[in-house]
Amino acid sequence: MPVDAREVNLTLDFCLRIGDLLMSTGAGAADVTATMRSLAQHLGLRGADIDVTYTSLSMTYQADPEAIPVHTTRQVKNRTTDYDHLTAVDHLVRKVVADEIDLQGARIELGRIISGGHRRPRWAVTLGIALMAGTITIYLGGDLRVAVLAFISGGSIDQLQLFMSRRWELPAFYLQVAGAGVATLIAVVAAMLPLDLDVSNSITANITVMLAGIAFMGALQDALTGFHVTASARIMEALVSTAGIIAGVTGGLVFASAIGVQLEASVSTGGTTLQSITVSVVGGALATAAFAYSAYAPTRTLIPVAIIAGIAVAISVLVPGDVGRTWRVAVASVFVGLVAYAVASRLKVPPLVIVVSGAVPFLPGYSIYRGLSMLAQETPSTTSVGLVALFTAASVSLALASGVILGEYIAQPLHRQAWRIETRLAGPRLVGPLRRDGGSTGASGKSTQT
Template sequence: MNACRSPPRWHPVTVDAREVNLTLDFCLRVGELLISTGAGAADVTATMRSLSQHLGLRGAEVDVTYTSLSMSYQADPEAIPIHTTRQVKNRTIDYDHLTAVDHLVRQVVRDEVDLQGARIALGRIISGGHRRPRWAATLGMAVMAAAFTVYVGGDPWVVVLSFISGASIDQLQHLLHRRWRLPLFYLQVAGAGLATLLAVIAAALPLDLDVSTSITANITVMLAGISFMGALQDALTGFHVTASARIMEALVSTAGIIAGVTGGLVFASAVGVPIHGAVSSGTSTLQSITLATGGGAVGAAAFAYAAYAPKRTLLPIAVIAGIAVVLSIVVPGDVGRTWRVAVAALFIGLIAYSVATRLKVPPLVIVVSSVVPFLPGYSIYRGLTMLAQETPATTSVGLVALFTAASVALALASGVYLGEYIAQPLSRRSWRIETRLSGPRLVGPLRKDRTAAPVPVAETDS
């Protein structure tokens, strides 16, 4: 009678605990590197789940916040769950490591490398450093500041001043971070204060320079290091805790810039060197569309170079940014700066995915670099100079300028993200991924490779 008994429908699954721990550790290390280099929480979660499912851990739970990542796996209801956590210690814009890890993830999901080989490759990426020396990043920041001075209408001597200021700010911030590990707020205060101090010294010389353009350009350079894109992506994809943390960090970093510039303006007033906000926004006072296009294009490429983006991306980024600048110019002036920026950002979002696919880099590299020329450096500087005069009329103008800066930042991020929504070519399987993610992918594998093993569907952690 026992021989006729039907077998149970469910059998316990035997899983090697060591293999599970190695897989979870690998996924966490990948996620840590992605989120520390600016990837959104939705992309990080989807990538980690894709990796874990492809490596045999189906049903692994992923929880991503801005400061920590955790994963847990339970082979069956009677097994003891395995839970691992990893803290996010360092945050930097590093497109070299981001691209390398993105390629490694794609190799894993295409079965081109096993777990052991992937762990070795990841260790080499993390410990291998960069292909460019540190001074090359400083040079990129200096060229970026000089290019943005051209973008806002600076004369040749002010361009030289901006070049010196950009290099000095980068070296000062790097020194303070490496030696004293100061938080980003104090680094921004020091950088903005140094930019304003150098402008005050130049204004005191008998050269008749409009140094306000140099301050504006250096504010834009420092704003480029703030992850506005990742913050809005997290907010739109349902990762509100991470979005709140990123938005708070962006606000604190911007407050550091405001504090540094304000302190410099107070010092200028104390020593009797007046500095006024003579420069006007973006493209409206440029001597020609050619200068605007050239300044924006070179500035965007210089930022990508300073962020260690692959060299093959520099020219496409310059072209995309230059076209976006032209689009922002040809939009009628009565539309307003915010809508002109939104149109340019929408174009960048529409084209970034296809360009990134051909260049074999994450779209995030193209997107963030191309929108840098449109960061609201002028609006912030104008708002501060108006508030510093402490009169009712100038105070209201200053507050409007600061609100304009916030609206421009929002228009940039939302315009780019809407462009990605429209542009990404979605196969049937990719559409299911996007539906669960509630948004487009800026990092990580998306499309199914028909010649390789199936890529597991990744979903958001709601």
């Protein structure tokens, strides 16, 4: 238990570093707060005050009313989808709480996690993103030639964004504009060739790939669990990134129209025959596994997340068509949330790895592309259709995120007996340790945000 200022400072610094890494890899503010509080209490800093926002973390500890409070802060600078580091930090937190490692050893291991890099080379990530784009076209009903086109576009987009990020350190908005623009221009070139390709599938697939890196899930989780400042920041970041995609695709469509190439949204989003359902299930499952691979998820998770996504796709396809796409996505995403908790527990990974990966096939890439292609025609009838498609994209995103989180709300109480739920916890845990009786470890307290 900390007894002097040096040990108190080391403990606070360790908790802040853990929170920084969790926040930067997509964990919700409620999970970050609960995890930091669990560590602080276990390491002897009972009653530490924690405040989490999207860009900074702070902790204050006062040993007694007469002592001078110790206040420390840390800025959250990096944003990345990195499930390798997220899983490693989650395991480290559990080891600390289980008394398997002391503070000094935990600090050394955390340093190794941060500086140790990844077990997959960067070119393998590009390959995973390209494969994700290609398999999404299969999910959408495209043929093999279009899948190859999407594969090439996806790899090109990733390498371009990586180059622009490292060379000029541009904000995400410009990276999204460039990526979406390249995807559309490659499709325009393919449409000009005598190949008879439905290139709209390729554009839709690459829009979905770029949407996968946007933290919709964390934004809605923060909004539902009372962290409204962080939720607002995350939602704004998601909107800006999506606006970048829209700007890039719109620019490409305008260029296509200027040179006389018409790109129409003729994507088939699935059918009811056994063959079409099978193709959609296989495509969605492969796309999910490819995304998880590109996000550095542990190898042991790839097959389970693919199976979960495949079942979810089958559910969405088999729901009656008159229900509407938004509700079909909602039902399928609730299933993902329901099973993610149990599967993540068996695989020893945070549930966030399962739910974000399982939601990939349902991202509204088709609705966004359809809306933009209709708006580009600039006629009253197509404009109204385009606006409806964009509103549909927004409703699908909301249904997807809220459905997954609702599934988590249902699954965790079922797993640990409803009467033992710790009412102090604001929402379901997607990251962080749980006690054996099912409650959270030190998850009391609420955010100071307003």
